[in-house]
Amino acid sequence: MSSWFVTHGAAFIVVLPLLMAAITAVLPAVRRLAWFTALVVVSLVALVAFIVLQTQIDLGAFIYRMGGWEPPHGISLGIDAVNAPIALLIAAMGVATLVYAEPAVDSEVQRKKRAPFYAAFLLCVAGLLGMVVTGDAFNVFVFLEVSSISTYTLVAMGANRDRRALSAAFNYLILGSIGATFFVIGIGFLYAETGTLNMADMRQILANLDGGSRVAQVGFGFVLVGLGLKLAMFPLHTWLPGAYAYSPTAVTAFLASTATKAALYLLYRFMFTVFDPSFDYVAVTLTYVVTALAVIGMVFASLQALFQTDARRTLAFSSVAQVGYMLLGIGLISTLGLVGSYLHLINHAVVKGGLFLCLGAMWYRFGITRISDMAGLGKTMPITTAAFTVLAFSLIGVPFTAGFVSKVALAEAALERGWYWAVAVIMIASILALLYMGRMMMVAYFSPPPASALNSDGRVQRREAPLLMLVPMIGLAVTSVLIGVRGNVYLAEVSENAARVLLPGGGL
Amino acid sequence: MRIPVKPKPAKGPVVPPAGSDPHVLLRVISKFLIPLIALFAFYVQFHGEYGPGGGFQAGVILAVSIILYALIFGLAEAKRAFPPWLVRLGMTLGVLLYGGTGVVAWLLGGEFLNYSVLFPDPIDGQHYGIIAIELGVLTTVTSVMVAFFYAFGSRQPDIEDGDW
Numbered sequence: 001m002s003s004w005f006v007t008h009g010a011a012f013i014v015v016l017p018l019l020m021a022a023i024t025a026v027l028p029a030v031r032r033l034a035w036f037t038a039l040v041v042v043s044l045v046a047l048v049a050f051i052v053l054q055t056q057i058d059l060g061a062f063i064y065r066m067g068g069w070e071p072p073h074g075i076s077l078g079i080d081a082v083n084a085p086i087a088l089l090i091a092a093m094g095v096a097t098l099v100y101a102e103p104a105v106d107s108e109v110q111r112k113k114r115a116p117f118y119a120a121f122l123l124c125v126a127g128l129l130g131m132v133v134t135g136d137a138f139n140v141f142v143f144l145e146v147s148s149i150s151t152y153t154l155v156a157m158g159a160n161r162d163r164r165a166l167s168a169a170f171n172y173l174i175l176g177s178i179g180a181t182f183f184v185i186g187i188g189f190l191y192a193e194t195g196t197l198n199m200a201d202m203r204q205i206l207a208n209l210d211g212g213s214r215v216a217q218v219g220f221g222f223v224l225v226g227l228g229l230k231l232a233m234f235p236l237h238t239w240l241p242g243a244y245a246y247s248p249t250a251v252t253a254f255l256a257s258t259a260t261k262a263a264l265y266l267l268y269r270f271m272f273t274v275f276d277p278s279f280d281y282v283a284v285t286l287t288y289v290v291t292a293l294a295v296i297g298m299v300f301a302s303l304q305a306l307f308q309t310d311a312r313r314t315l316a317f318s319s320v321a322q323v324g325y326m327l328l329g330i331g332l333i334s335t336l337g338l339v340g341s342y343l344h345l346i347n348h349a350v351v352k353g354g355l356f357l358c359l360g361a362m363w364y365r366f367g368i369t370r371i372s373d374m375a376g377l378g379k380t381m382p383i384t385t386a387a388f389t390v391l392a393f394s395l396i397g398v399p400f401t402a403g404f405v406s407k408v409a410l411a412e413a414a415l416e417r418g419w420y421w422a423v424a425v426i427m428i429a430s431i432l433a434l435l436y437m438g439r440m441m442m443v444a445y446f447s448p449p450p451a452s453a454l455n456s457d458g459r460v461q462r463r464e465a466p467l468l469m470l471v472p473m474i475g476l477a478v479t480s481v482l483i484g485v486r487g488n489v490y491l492a493e494v495s496e497n498a499a500r501v502l503l504p505g506g507g508l
Numbered sequence: 509m510r511i512p513v514k515p516k517p518a519k520g521p522v523v524p525p526a527g528s529d530p531h532v533l534l535r536v537i538s539k540f541l542i543p544l545i546a547l548f549a550f551y552v553q554f555h556g557e558y559g560p561g562g563g564f565q566a567g568v569i570l571a572v573s574i575i576l577y578a579l580i581f582g583l584a585e586a587k588r589a590f591p592p593w594l595v596r597l598g599m600t601l602g603v604l605l606y607g608g609t610g611v612v613a614w615l616l617g618g619e620f621l622n623y624s625v626l627f628p629d630p631i632d633g634q635h636y637g638i639i640a641i642e643l644g645v646l647t648t649v650t651s652v653m654v655a656f657f658y659a660f661g662s663r664q665p666d667i668e669d670g671d672w
Contacts (some may be wrong), residue, residue, distance in 0.1 A: 015607060022603040026596060067613075068622035173581045 002013050009052040010064040010077045010133050013087060014143075017126035025119035028112050032102065038118040046091035049084075049129075056084040056350045061501075062268050063135060071135070072198035072332075082273075082342075083499035086265050090344055093257040093353050094125045095175065096472040103252035103466045104364055108248045109333065117157055117248075122189055123150035124254070128262045137274070138197045139298045140266060144230070148176045152260060155247040175239040179229030184220030189215050202385045203274050211279030220281065223270050224290075231263035233290075233327060234297025237320040238382060239401045240269045243314035246367075249360025252312060256319055257353030261345055268338070272502040277333045291331030295425050296378050298324035302423055302432035306439075311359050311371050314436055315353030315371040318395065324346045325410060328422060338499035340410035343491060347402035347483060354476030358388040359461030361465035361473065366453075372442055376449025383470055385444050392437040394480040397430045404481035405491075460491050516547040521594045531580070539579045546631075553646055565644035567649025575657050591666075592658055595651045602648025649667045 005012065020041045027034050032410025056062070059079035063071065079087075098121070103289070109117050134140055152173045158165030191197055193215045194205040206212050232240040240260075244252050275282045298321050305317035322344070329341025361384045362368045362377060378385045394401035407426055415424035455461045464470070483491055547569035548620070565659035578586030610621040618625035623637025 008614065008620065015620060019607040019611070020598045022607070026600045065619055066621060068619045068624060123578065370649060 005048050005051045006055045008064070009048045009055065010079050011053065011066065013048050013091065014077075014126055014130045015135060016045055017046075017122040017129070018146075018400075018475075021119045021126065025116055027115045029115060031106075031111075033101050034115040034118040035098070035105070037094065037350060038122055039095070041093040041122060042091060042098055042179060044093050045125065046088065047086040049091040052085040053088050053216070054077060055079075055161045056081065072196050072201035075136045075139055076198065077133045078200065079133060082268060083132045083265060085346070085494050086261065086497065087435055088128055089349055090125065090128050090132065090258045090262065091159055093349060096353065096476060097250050097254040097257075100253065100360065100467050100469050100472045104250050104360055105246045105248060106285070107251075108197050109157050110160055111139045111158075113157060117154070120150040120153045120157075121251075121254070122130060123147075124154060124259075128258055131262050131264050133266055135198050135199050136200060137187050137190065137199050138184075141180065141187060144180055144183065144263075144266075147259065147262070147348050148180060150249075151243075151255060151486070152176065154251040154255075155243050158247040158327050161248070162246045164242070165246035172239040175229060175236075179226045179236075181226070182222045182229065183226030185394070186219045186224075186226055189219030189222060193219065199269070199274050203276070204275065206279075207276060211275075211281065220275055220285070224267075224285065224404075226446060227263055227267045227270065228293075231260045231267060232320050232323055234268055234301060234320055234324060237297070237301070237323075240320060241313050241316040244319070244356075245312040245506045249356065249363055252361060253353045253356035256315070257349040257355050260319065264323070264345055265458050267330065268342075268498075268502055272338075277503070278505070283333060283349070286331050286333055289423075290327050292330055294324040294327035295422070296324075297321060298328070298425055298429040299432070302429050302436070308431060309370050309372070309435075311362075311374065311440060312356070313361070313370060314371065314440070315355055318353055318436065319348075321433070322352070322395075324429070325407070325426070329410055329413065330428075332417055332419070332422075333503070334413055334417060335496075335499045336409070336413035336416050338411045338502050339492070339495045340406055342466070342495040343409050343500050344406035346395070346495075347406045347480070350476055350479050351391050351402055354391040354473055354480065355388065355395065357423065357469065357473040358384050358474065362467045364469065365463050365465060368456075371443055374440060375447035376444075376453060378445040378462070380449055380453050380462060381464055382462070384473065387470075387473045388444070390439055390477040391473075391480055394439060394484065396433045396437055400481065400484045402480040404484055409492075409495075423472035441462045456500065534580055536646055542573045542577055544630070545576070546570055549573065549646075551558065553642060554639075556563050556642055557638060563645025564649050566642075568653060569644045570650045571653030571657075574654050578657065578661065581660070587655065587658065590654060592655075595655045595658065598651030599655065600642045600645050604649060607643030607644075609637055609644070614635070 020037065024034050024037050025036065061078070062493070064077040066075040066367065066455060069075070101121075105114060111300060124147050127143045127150060129147075130143030131140055131147060133327050136142060151439065155172055156166055156169035187197070190202060192210050193209075194202050196202050196205060206216060209216070211217075229236045248257070271277070271282065271286060277283045277286060301317045301320035301324065305314045305321065308314040308317060325344050326341045326348070329337040329344065331337070352393075357369075362374065362381065365381060366373070368374055390401070392402040397403040397407040407430060411423045411426050413418075414426070449460055450455050451464070453461060517528055549566045552561035552569060553563060553566035556566070574586060574590050577589065609623070609626075612621055613622045616625040621637075622632045624630035626633040626637050
């Protein structure tokens, strides 16, 4: 059985959630049935994604021929050192969010919409995994739309709690569709230039043409802008704060940890393995445009995060800033830079997913959305606040946490290039992170709890989050510390392998 | 200026008194055309392997016949003929028919959606495999088109015309 997954696992992790989503959509509205189905499916997907990763590590890169058709004419799935870890990351974050989702969705989404909610969630998982594993450029667009359209639905389901979710979802729908359209126009230009949709084949033909004519350059621009919208590259991030702040809490955590990451993976894939930084226009764009936007985004979005009153909007703007770190790593065009970027992608998925889970638990117990309402949480929800603190330290980049490992890696990469100013920007953005995360922790620990949280005898009443919420958030907090302490052993190797695949020549 | 308030449509099928139906031509011709449209949908479906056509186009045409029925005879009548629960089931069944073909190919030892393993002769396999897939596409596309129409058609305006 295991050997079957070794051969067919890459397709299985996309097909299983896709088909189970269709079944989940028509399940009767029995309590927990849809949730349980989704949890079993995503757990199985995570398991198979792990087998696929192991296969990739043992045997190296491999492709899966859909329907038995040979590439470049048939659609193939390609697994290599870059996408296998990200597929596992998406599936694992899906499991963590789904464990959390049962109590949260129970209170946020109407009963009759619960089965469609989990169906849309499974579709989103399938779409994201499909985007990551596929080796066909047009197939990427199809899966991008599968994940995006299900995401719009998921965001809009927050309307039961806050009507602003509807306008946020509509905003995301318009901008997301523009992004996808740009992307597919870019693919069209590339198809016109190379006559193929298979990404490996496209790379070969573009390399033979030495970057291709102006048609390929236009295609490059469209792909960059389209993916930039999807991964919330500053200043194309305006859909993100609303979508993160008003969607159901489980959806926010899942989106923050996977959706922008899958789009960022596609940016790696297109910038480094379809195009190549050895083409002039790619190198210039990455060095000047992407790096500049990354740096401006890091500082500007951090400043915006500092002035938010809504806790989830703060973290949403922080996400835009963190995307800036990852883009900076791309802009360096060096193996070290990509190692840092890749590490930060994984770390940020774990950390931001965990932080949104904690905020969701706070909303679940006390209906908290504003930072000023977080008063006294250190006493009323000590475990949740402790997990929140650990993850916040990791976001800031305190030593022995995940954020430290990747920020140091990025700073080293910048030093190697001689970009001392980039190290300064990383420091400034980290200090700003300290300020906006510190503001929340100050309120949580040092403000007295509101009178409604006190017993009749004046003692603080503890109202900890339910166990199903605590388990994933503690798990993610512990993971972030483990990465911080032992990250240089396992994750560093994963990132280095990925960077070597992306930049076999070692960059500029 | 006051916009005249439109009278609300009566529930259920509209049965006008004999001889006074202004839409009698539309009704009679639609009744004649709807089965032909549906038949043409299946022609496009099964001719799809040899000429232009296939599951998507056929699904749209089949849905058009239902939508025309709803336009002429009213949404309530259309929902009686093609109930919403059937629409929901159809959306799922189509996807499962498509994906299920792939799963059967898996169970028979081939790659996902490799129709050649479905039958002893690979050419037969490709032939029947694509027919099964196209049937799935037909089912889903028809259901989704009708679901869109029902969703927009059933929508009550938030603000009545008279409220302005």
